[in-house]
Every structure is written in structure tokens, then in C-alpha cells.
Amino acid sequence: MWSAPVYSYPLPSVASVTPGRDICEAVLRMNESHSLKIKSITDEVCFSLTAILASSYLLLKAHEITGVSRLFPTVVCWIMFGCGAIALIKSLIAWLRHEPFSVRHIDVSTFVYASYAALALVVTILLVPYIGFFSAITLLLIGTPLILKYRNVLTILLVTVGFEMMIYLVFVEAFSRRLPSGALFH
């Protein structure tokens, strides 16, 4: 999958960075240019811990299954657990050996605006069963550009009306799909 080269790139000073004793302190800090510095080793540790936790939970769930049906899920969960464990051991070895590691910079404003967009999506999804699909996406289509500091109200309104009409014609009229109804849309 392609993603625009937004924040993940090694810096020229990669080799000059040396791991410190206190990972948490050294790893995540804000610099003058308002970007988060995350060392790859932290990413790896976080990934491995997440993998171990997720696979452990799934393993517990797999053990609730009985008979032959349990075999395949259990094997898959153990492989996941193994991946997490190997990743953790690898990153710990790299840390102990004081190997140079790359740093990724995350632009704080990017993170903040992406969070706003994500929040808008979550709120819309939670609102859909209560106020109906069209009412919820009207809020999404108008609210998100405003949150993202886009101020051309006429364009926003035209896109909202045009897009909703397109959705209505394609899904409701052409394909006879019933979209979620709610207090404001039946």
C-alpha cells in the first residue's frame, strides 16, 4: 500500500545517535521544530510488546475452543507470539550492543490534524445510529474541512450537497440500498 512520504525517513545524522540507558527519556522528546523524535528501537519494542500482548489474548481465546477446531488457531497464535518474542529479543540485543539506530521525525501539527480527522470519523460513526446516515455525513462533510482550517464555505456546501445527492442516487435510488435511519433521517 502506498502512503505519501509524510514523516518516515532516516536522517543524515542516524549513525551519530547512540542509545542511552533510559529509553523512555531518550526516545521520545520534542525538539525546537515541534516534531516528535522517535527512535526505531522504541518502535520495535512497542511493536513486539503489542504483538506479544495481542497474541497472548488470542491464545487465551483459542484455548476456549475445543477439539480439532482449536489446532489451527492455536498454531497461528503461537506463531504471532513467536514473532513478537523474536522482535523483542532482537531489539533488546541491538540496545545492549549500542548499535546505531534511525530516528523518525513526526510533525506534531500533522499528528494533531490527523487526530482531528480521526475524531471526526469516530464521532460521525457514533452518531449514525442516532441521527441517521445523511445527517451524520452532513456534519462530517461540513465539519472536517472547517476543523482542518479550510475556509471556502461555498465549496464546502457545494461538495456536501453534490456528494450527498450522488450517494442518494447511487445507493438508494439505483441499487435500492437502505441507509441507516435515525432521528433526523428516515
Add this chain to the structure above:
Amino acid sequence: MFDQILTSFFIILEPANALAMLGGTLLGICIGALPGLSATMGIAILIPLSFGLDPLVGLGLMAGIYNGAMYGGAIPSILLGIPGTPASVATVFDGRPMSEQGKGNLALRIAVFSSSIGGIISALALILLAPPLAKVTLMFGPSDYFWVALFGLMSLSLLLGKSLIKGVFAACIGLTMGLVGIDTISGQERFTFGFVELINGVNIVVVLIGLFGIPPTLKLAKNAISRSGPTQLKKEADHESFRTLIPRLMPTWLKSSCIGVFVGLLPGVGGNMASFLSYNEAKRSSRTPERFGNGAEEGVAAAECGNNADNGSALVPALTLGIPGSSVSAVILGGLLVHGLQPGPALFKENADIVYGFMLQMLATSILLIPIGIIGSRFFVKVLNIPPAILIPTVFSLSIVGVYAVNNSIFDIYLLLVFGLIGIILVHFDVPLAPIVLGVILGPMAEENLRLALLIGQNQWSALFPSGLSIGLAAFTALVILFSVCKPLITKRLNQRRERANRRPSAAT
């Protein structure tokens, strides 16, 4: 076979099918032209739109988006120096300098012809290679299918990402998602977490939209605030006409097409690799390699021809064995399943008109690229001016309606959030997403055939190797695993040796 191709040819010429191909190609070019959006995401989000449509109309849309997006990526690469898709990174090397020299239109014209030629050759390869391969798969038994599924899963998960561990982890996540629901053999619930809605399993469309639709859309938020100004096109300078360039570009097109087709057949390699390999080969075999990187027409031709030549051939293993060669073909595979079309030999037998029609649509949309690309290039540039702040909620709304339309279920919309969150976390940790889709598709197939083979063989593990074919497939799978494990070690050794060799002469001086 030729009778079926002829029948399908007339079917795809019907107005609805022709319109779908045209619309899909136009849409694909627009999607590819927008940096951050890819063919994978476009197809994933538009699969629900094709529910109510005839399968061939839906597949025509997908074929158009696939071919269109692969070319569309060249537009921002050439005009802005920003690759629209990963496959068009190599196009930037010479496309952008050409644009800076006032040859932007010529570069776009070369790109569209190269993409079209690559696509046509690749579609022909698909039409010629897929049916005989499908006949071979008729000999497959449960154990063979198990090994094929395992081979597909391993090859994509081990070869696609940067990390072996993360690739396997991603495949396992996919397998787990594929296991959700009632076990068809024993009738037991697995990983339903007490939700009745999960008894029938997780719909592939929800997984696709959640994983491939949400994370890249959120990344667009960065562009929403730091948007560069409108595209500034330089005034066109006097330059060679495209016609005079054709004889010079012909060898590049042929070589790049062959490279693209070959790369496409290999699972997990993908269009960006085809594009880079073609570019490198064009540079290596050129009499004037110093022109590359400074606006060489052959550079644009090689990169674009290579990345489109991979499109059709990547579908050969996908249609015949159910093993997609790339993330886009994995999504297309999901689209086929949504329309009730199960890849494999049965697909060529029971739905011959649809499968041959789809292959012809790949060919037709490649041809369509030329007129649409030439006429539309000036207009497609305007796509680049769509503000991301408008695009983000539009994609979100389409995702919500698409997911809901699958089962008319609000629960699926909540699941979209869950898969979106999983996608964001995995993208952050650089975990490849394509193996997840493959796991969802191939997981049930692998498990079902494994259990069937063991049942037939009375629970003896030797039942997994009943024939030479099974042993061969198992050996192939083992080779892929061995190669993936050894590759980093070999690369490390080679680098160490090179470093030592470099140090020696410097020490001597």
C-alpha cells in the same frame, strides 16, 4: 478457449460494460494522480459500489481503476516531482527534469503510451498464461491446495515487507481474521468475542476498507494544512515531436514489458520493483547513460512501461491459484469473492464468460488509456488541486456507506473503526498490510484443505505429501522460507566483504 474469448469480447462491448471501463479508467487516473491515494485504496472503497452491478460491470470498473491509477501516478511525478503511487517513483527521475525543461506534455505523452503498451502486453500474457495454468490446477488435491495457500501466504508475507518477522505477523493477523466465525466442519464459534454479528465471519470488504482506506486518508491531513500552491506548469519549449521518438523508445518498451510481465508473475514483488528494474535496464543498456536523471525520454518510458506491464501478469496466479502477486491483485481477489467468484479452475469452467471478459477488460482499459490520457492530461492536472480538507471527509463518507451496504449492518461500521485503528497501528510499525488480506482470503482455504487432507489420510502427517506435486509445492514453500531467512545474512556478508575490499586499497595508499 477462443470461442469463449470471442463471446466475452462481445459481452464487454455492451454499453454498461464499456461505460464501466471508461469510468473506471477515468477514476483510476484521478486516484493515481492524487498522492496518497492508490489503486488498492480506490478499488477497496469502490467494491461496495459494484454490489448491485453485474459482475462484469463491477470488474470493468476495477480493471479501469487498476490500469488508470498505475498511469495516473505519473502525472504528479512528472509535473510536481511527487510520485502519485510507489510504482511511479522511478518516473520522477526523468519525468520531473523533462517538465523543468518545458517538456512536461511530451513526458506525459510518453508516459501514457508507455503505460498503455506495458498494460497491453501484460493483459495478453494474462490471457495466454492463465487458462493453461488453470487446467494444471485441476490435478490439485486438498494437500496440494494447502501447500499452494501456504506458498502464497509465505511468499507475499516474507518477500513484500522490509522485515521478515513483521510480514509473518501480518499474515497471522489475516489468518486470525479469516478464522472469525463458525467453523464449517465442527460448527464451533471461533474468535467471535460474544458478538452474534461475528458468527458469519468478517466481511472482506470491511477489512479492505478499514486497512487500506482509513490510514492513508488520515495521512492526507498533513497536506490539508501545508498545501503547496496550484500546479505551475512551465511554458512548453520547442522539443522533439513524439512521433520521432517512437523508433528510439521501441526497444525500451519491449524490454520493460518483458521485465514487468516476469516480475508480475512473481508473488510479492510488485509494480515498484518492475518499474525500478526496467529503469535500471534502460539505463544500463543505453549508449548515453549520463542522460538518465536529467530528462531522458527512455527513463520515463521504461519506468511507466515496467509498472503497467506488471498489472495483468500479477493477476495470473491470483485468478488461477488464488495467490495474488501484489496488494492490488489481493484487493481485486476480494472483489471477485464479493461477486461470488472463487479463483481456481472452477472459475474458468463455470464462469468462463466473466473471467475471460475480465481479462479482455484489462486489455481494453490499457488501450483506453491512450485516448483518455492524451485528451485528459490537461484536465487531470486539475485533480491535483482538490483540497485534501474536502477529500478526507468524502473518502470517509464513502467508506461508511460502502461498509454499511455490504450487510446493512451498523455493526460493520463499528468494525470499520476497529480495522481502521488496526491499520493505523500496523502502518506506524511498518507492518505490511497486503499479507493480512491474503491471510483472510487464504486462511480458511489453507485450514479447510489441511483438515480435509488429514481426514483422508487418517490423521497421518504423510497425507500432506501424497504425490510428487505436493512434494514439489512443499519444497517450493520451504525454498521461499529459506531464501527469506538467508537473504539478510547473505546481504550482510556481501556488504562486509565490500567494505573490506574498499578498505584494502585505501590502506595500501
